[in-house]
Amino acid sequence: MKYPRILLNWLLDNALAWFTPSWRRNSRETIAALKRYIHFNRHHLNADTISTCESLRQELEQALLCWKREECDRIIKQAAIKCDALPGFKRGAVVEMVESFFVVMVVFLGLRTYYVQPFRIPTGSMQPSLNGIIVHPVDEVPGIARQAWDMLTLGSSYVEATAENAKTLVSIEDHPRYLLFTETTLSFSDGSKVNIPSAKGAVMQYLKEQGKLTETPFGLHLGSYQPGETIVRARVDAGDMILVNRVAYHFRQPERGETFVFDTRGINTSMQAPSAVRMTDQQAGTHYIKRLCGLPGDTLQVKEPYLLVNGAMATESTIARVAAGKAPFNAEGYQELSHRTQPLAYMTDLGPVHLQNTSNPAMREYAALGDNTTNSLDSRYWGPVRQFNIIGPACFTLWPFTNHWGGIE
Numbered sequence: 585m586k587y588p589r590i591l592l593n594w595l596l597d598n599a600l601a602w603f604t605p606s607w608r609r610n611s612r613e614t615i616a617a618l619k620r621y622i623h624f625n626r627h628h629l630n631a632d633t634i635s636t637c638e639s640l641r642q643e644l645e646q647a648l649l650c651w652k653r654e655e656c657d658r659i660i661k662q663a664a665i666k667c668d669a670l671p672g673f674k675r676g677a678v679v680e681m682v683e684s685f686f687v688v689m690v691v692f693l694g695l696r697t698y699y700v701q702p703f704r705i706p707t708g709s710m711q712p713s714l715n716g717i718i719v720h721p722v723d724e725v726p727g728i729a730r731q732a733w734d735m736l737t738l739g740s741s742y743v744e745a746t747a748e749n750a751k752t753l754v755s756i757e758d759h760p761r762y763l764l765f766t767e768t769t770l771s772f773s774d775g776s777k778v779n780i781p782s783a784k785g786a787v788m789q790y791l792k793e794q795g796k797l798t799e800t801p802f803g804l805h806l807g808s809y810q811p812g813e814t815i816v817r818a819r820v821d822a823g824d825m826i827l828v829n830r831v832a833y834h835f836r837q838p839e840r841g842e843t844f845v846f847d848t849r850g851i852n853t854s855m856q857a858p859s860a861v862r863m864t865d866q867q868a869g870t871h872y873i874k875r876l877c878g879l880p881g882d883t884l885q886v887k888e889p890y891l892l893v894n895g896a897m898a899t900e901s902t903i904a905r906v907a908a909g910k911a912p913f914n915a916e917g918y919q920e921l922s923h924r925t926q927p928l929a930y931m932t933d934l935g936p937v938h939l940q941n942t943s944n945p946a947m948r949e950y951a952a953l954g955d956n957t958t959n960s961l962d963s964r965y966w967g968p969v970r971q972f973n974i975i976g977p978a979c980f981t982l983w984p985f986t987n988h989w990g991g992i993e
Contacts, residue, residue, distance in 0.1 A: 611648045611656045614663055615641055621667070636666060701830055701975065702982065703845055705823035705873055706766050706783040709954035709961065712912040713843070713902075714873070714981070714988060717766065717782045717823040719790040725817065739822035739984030745778045747809035753796065754806065758784035770815070782820045790818060824988055826873075827980045838876055838950060840893070841900030843978040843992050845873045846952065846969050853966050873978060874962055877903055878951025880941035880971075886931060886964070889917020891953070895936075902993050906955050919957045921964050930967040939968055946972040 618641040622634060640663045647655035708716040725731075725742045734740040751772040761767040761781070768787040770778040780787050791797035796807035809815060828845045838844060848870055877891060877898070878884045885892045890907045898904060909917040923932040931937055931951075939949040949968035954960025963969065978992045 605653075607653050607656055608648065610660060611644055614660050615644055615648075618644075618663065618667070621670070633670065640666070699829075699831055700979075701828045701845075702825060703828050703871065703873065703978070704766070704825050707785055707823075708959055709956050710843070710873060710875070711956045711959075713875075713955045713993065714824045714826070714978075715821065715986075717786050718821045719780070719782050719786045720819045720821065721790065721793065722817055722819050734819070737985050739825075739986075741781055741820050741822070742818070743778075743780050743820060744817045745815040747811060747813045747815055748776075749774060749811050750809065751776065752806065752808040753791075756784060756788060756791075756797075756806075758787075772809075778815055780816060780818075780820065781822075783823075786820075790816070822984060824981050825983045826978045826992060827982060829976045829979045832976050832979075833974060838879065838974065838977070840876055840879050840882075840898070841902045842876050843873065843902075844876045844952070845871055845975045845978055846973040847871050847975060849973060850970065851966055851973065853961060871975070872952065872962075874952035874954050874960070875902060875906075876950055877953045878939050878949075878963070878968075880939055880948040880950065882939050882951070883936045884931065884939065884951055885936035886918050886920035888920055891918045892936070902955075906957065914956060914958055916958055918953070919964075926965070929965050931964040946970065950974070 618637050622629070622637050622641075626634065640659060644656060644659045644663070647659060705714050705716045708718065710716070722742070725744050726734075731742055734742075751774045753770060754773055755771045756768060757771070758766055758768040766781075766783045768780045768782055768784045770780065770787070772778075788797055791807070792799075796809075798805040798807075878893065883894050889909050891898045891903055897907070906913055907917045909915045921929045921932045923929065923934045926932060939951060940947070942948055948971045950971070951963045952969050953962045953964065980991055981988045983989070
């Protein structure tokens with residue numbers, strides 16, 4: 585009867601811990617505290633102290649095994665009297681909090697390194713399938729309660745800044761913030777700065793709409809502001825935060841039509857700089873998220889509005905819906921590039937391209953296209969993604985809690 589009893593006790597105190605009585609949980613916690621204390625302090629404890637702690641632990645384990653509640657309560661009280669006065673036995677709340685924090689961080693980093701990785705979408709290249717950061721002009725900034733609600737449900741924040749004196753915009757630079765966020769800084773001639781929690785491209789588009797940024801054949805012309813003039817008054821919708829499955833492709837091959845994330849090692853994303861200002865923010869990205877539209881061995885060609893795979897229109901539902909050009913997707917469908925205006929581009933109107941299926945798996949080629957093809961710096965410009973670049977498929981949208989929350993197609 586000894587072993588079945590041990591198994592039953594283990595199940596109740598571990599697998600079914602939520603349903604066990606509080607006195608058994610308290611007993612288990614006391615046993616764990618005694619073990620931990622002896623283990624971490626054995627080198628400077630005397631023999632009598634070690635013997636006392638070991639004796640209490642063994643007595644409590646035996647009483648717990650026999651379901652003797654009164655005996656367990658007695659030993660717990662005895663342990664409190666004898667051990668609480670020992671140096672280092674009672675650990676402060678700060679120590680417990682710090683230890684818990686480091687345990688959580690170790691688990692998080694382990695998951696991020698080997699299993700799943702969070703990824704924030706900075707641009708609109710995958711809209712409407714996934715949202716990038718969007719800056720919306722507003723007439724007025726709402727109250728604190730509305731701002732808090734929009735932040736919780738939509739991931740939106742509000743920014744408002746007014747020029748105190750006459751000044752000129754001199755630079756627009758973006759940089760990472762808190763690892764997962766992107767912030768753009770507007771710098772002015774008087775040395776002042778305005779920070780906007782958004783990708784550079786979205787901020788530049790906002791400034792163009794406000795008439796403060798103009799594209800010319802000689803570059804960008806940045807505007808000026810008069811005292812009291814609004815620099816920015818906008819709602820910034822955060823890009824979707826997604827999880828990337830880092831282990832999926834160890835067990836299966838990438839599939840045409842799914843959303844995937846890859847790094848840009850060896851990809852010259854600025855080689856063929858698009859003329860559209862709104863895509864300049866995509867050139868410096870270290871990680872991209874796109875639709876996997878071509879597999880090793882495929883022959884691809886864009887024939888507006890369709891994507892041809894091996895001479896026929898792609899049949900995957902996620903690709904076909906882009907080509908169909910129906911709302912909420914762009915009405916234009918897939919856009920081909922002209923070799924006259926984009927002479928260095930990979931996919932142009934000159935004809936189909938072939939993705940290499942090499943004997944070296946790491947060098948096999950894939951095509952990555954954005955669903956928002958009129959605003960996507962993708963394989964059409966800079967060429968194929970090789971297998972060593974691929975991180976994994978995008979599997980789940982964590983936040984914000986919009987209609988995108990949940991699994992990703």
